[in-house]
Amino acid sequence: MALYFFTPFxxxxxxxxxxxxxxxxxxxxxIEALKFYFITPISNLYGxxxxxxxATPLCLIAIGxxxxxxxxxxxxxxxxxxxxxxxxxxxxxxxxxxQEGFYILPLVILAGAIGGMIFAxxxxxxKTYFNTNEILVSLMLVYVSKLILDYLVVGPWxxxxxxxxxxxxxxxxSSRMPLLFEGLRIHAGIxxxxxAVMLSWFILYKTYLGFQIKVSGLSLKTAKYxxxxxxxxxxxxxxxSGACAGLAGVGEITGPIGQLHRMISPDYGFTAIIVAxxxxxxxFGIIFASLVVAxxxxxxxxxxxxxxxxxxxGQVFQGMILFFLLASDYLLFFKVKILSLKKNELRH
Amino acid sequence: MSLDISFIGILIGSIMASSVPLILAAxxxxxxxxxxxxxxxxxxxxxxxxxSGFALMVITxxxxxxxxxxxxxxVIISLIFGFLTQSLLTxxxxxxxxxxxxxxxxxxxxxxxxxxxxxxxxxxxxxxxxESIPFFGPILFGHSIVLYFAFALPFLTNYFLxxxxxxxxxxxxxxxxxxxxxxxxxxxxxxxxCILYGGAMCGLAGAYLSLIYTPQWIENMxxxxxxxxxxxxxxxxxxxxxxxxxxxxxxxITILQLHMQAIGFRIPVQFLSALPYLMTIIVLVVISRDxxxxxxxTPTSLGRIFYKEK
Numbered sequence: 161m162a163l164y165f166f167t168p169f170x171x172x173x174x175x176x177x178x179x180x181x182x183x184x185x186x187x188x189x190x191i192e193a194l195k196f197y198f199i200t201p202i203s204n205l206y207g208x209x210x211x212x213x214x215a216t217p218l219c220l221i222a223i224g225x226x227x228x229x230x231x232x233x234x235x236x237x238x239x240x241x242x243x244x245x246x247x248x249x250x251x252x253x254x255x256x257x258x259q260e261g262f263y264i265l266p267l268v269i270l271a272g273a274i275g276g277m278i279f280a281x282x283x284x285x286x287k288t289y290f291n292t293n294e295i296l297v298s299l300m301l302v303y304v305s306k307l308i309l310d311y312l313v314v315g316p317w318x319x320x321x322x323x324x325x326x327x328x329x330x331x332x333x334s335s336r337m338p339l340l341f342e343g344l345r346i347h348a349g350i351x352x353x354x355x356a357v358m359l360s361w362f363i364l365y366k367t368y369l370g371f372q373i374k375v376s377g378l379s380l381k382t383a384k385y386x387x388x389x390x391x392x393x394x395x396x397x398x399x400x401s402g403a404c405a406g407l408a409g410v411g412e413i414t415g416p417i418g419q420l421h422r423m424i425s426p427d428y429g430f431t432a433i434i435v436a437x438x439x440x441x442x443x444f445g446i447i448f449a450s451l452v453v454a455x456x457x458x459x460x461x462x463x464x465x466x467x468x469x470x471x472x473x474g475q476v477f478q479g480m481i482l483f484f485l486l487a488s489d490y491l492l493f494f495k496v497k498i499l500s501l502k503k504n505e506l507r508h
Numbered sequence: 509m510s511l512d513i514s515f516i517g518i519l520i521g522s523i524m525a526s527s528v529p530l531i532l533a534a535x536x537x538x539x540x541x542x543x544x545x546x547x548x549x550x551x552x553x554x555x556x557x558x559x560s561g562f563a564l565m566v567i568t569x570x571x572x573x574x575x576x577x578x579x580x581x582x583v584i585i586s587l588i589f590g591f592l593t594q595s596l597l598t599x600x601x602x603x604x605x606x607x608x609x610x611x612x613x614x615x616x617x618x619x620x621x622x623x624x625x626x627x628x629x630x631x632x633x634x635x636x637x638x639e640s641i642p643f644f645g646p647i648l649f650g651h652s653i654v655l656y657f658a659f660a661l662p663f664l665t666n667y668f669l670x671x672x673x674x675x676x677x678x679x680x681x682x683x684x685x686x687x688x689x690x691x692x693x694x695x696x697x698x699x700x701x702c703i704l705y706g707g708a709m710c711g712l713a714g715a716y717l718s719l720i721y722t723p724q725w726i727e728n729m730x731x732x733x734x735x736x737x738x739x740x741x742x743x744x745x746x747x748x749x750x751x752x753x754x755x756x757x758x759x760x761i762t763i764l765q766l767h768m769q770a771i772g773f774r775i776p777v778q779f780l781s782a783l784p785y786l787m788t789i790i791v792l793v794v795i796s797r798d799x800x801x802x803x804x805x806t807p808t809s810l811g812r813i814f815y816k817e818k
Contacts, residue, residue: 472615486596
């Protein structure tokens, strides 16, 4: 069990080493490049705020995904649920574009969560009633949601005074997440993420639903034998997951962005899958993992500014983390095998 | 704009050209999936093929080396996926996603110095016939050799799967790895080969984009075609010939968009772009409702980890 939570650290160390090797091959001083990547970005208050800003959506989505993954439901379309949540939430924000009022932001947030939830229900319903593969359906819907967003910001929702730029009006101040500190971009959305962490810990470890989810994840047959209503559970975990992704989307557009346009997420929905795995589907592990992965986004931006390395390098690090994590799981598998061998020997 | 017969010929020719990367990548992925492995890294393997093909063309000035090199780089990158899923028994979905994320980043790093370099003209075959025969000329002639290969590939794949012993082995491994293993088939080895073959075809599909279709290197230039290819395999219910038909439909939609925009047609382009994804979902629903149909069409062990006790 200790090894189970220890291997993510091995993966992170191997990723940093691997990154150093890649930088060396590309002709950069690896120590210097790694310093720009992992230390410079968080060496001041602004950087720390940016780290939390990027970790917030990752943490929210990964918490939602942990419900799906724990129960063996492969929702990999969180990016689509994020986008659709942002569309619905953004639509409500645009309704109130010229109004102020304390009730507007809660409405926008609620709309975002519902949007994500509805979008996640599509693969869930198709899975439960038509037996379709949720991996493929949720993945396909990512592109559908991005095209819907594209259509809206180019067409009916585009800013009438916006010179045909593919973007909507700016939201009114009442639709914006309150900033936590003057001059920094970190906003109240972080409390949503923390609340999600607490709530998910409670549901997963203290309720009957959480018990059902875990049993179904370990063995579907056992779950059926125990008489759990599999269909309802599938719908519920997808709804939780979609709502979290929707919240992440609405947090982005009401936080740092302030309007709808094509690029509302640098693939947070996909990267959050890495976060969920790195955090071992554990609520507190996910907090840690979201900070680590957020740093790869931030480091990529810094390295682009100081060393002119394309910021896509962030994805190289993200991919490597997951590669090494999955690979190091083999150690666990191996250990289980050795243990079971020993047991057998004892019996003979 | 007149819709005369020669225009339609040119239109069909351009639809064929746009469907080539889809046919190549989907045919490769089809073999991989038929062996029971779900590799979501198609987009990543394609982009690696695109950059390595283009880079090799610039460095060696030899298109043959570029094409072969792109396939080899597809093999190398898919070897990561093969090693993790087959030797270290990792989850297919997570590993495939990691492969795509990693490869998109890696390609941008490798391609940093190749942005903005103009491509080289790729030789086309029978160009004189293309001009001289109306309608059929632009359809049948004046294409690159890769296009002719791509259009033959689904038939070769079909023959391989249905008529050869090796094809039977691949299907057996995908449908029932345990019984195949009991028959003395090395399941892991077969799956390795199918994964590497898929990588080679995806690499070629990428090189077609960067060397022939739009001869230059642009970051992220595969632009989601890998995901469409993945959808295509499902849309075709794992049948090679239907992959060809599906690729022409999906490729046709892409070309149609461009023309509709030019004419000023009222249907939003985004709706057309979404069609391949929506059609795939509909096909999935139709084939999945009936559990017998699913058994007939889907490789039964798709995406499941196979482990042999030693």
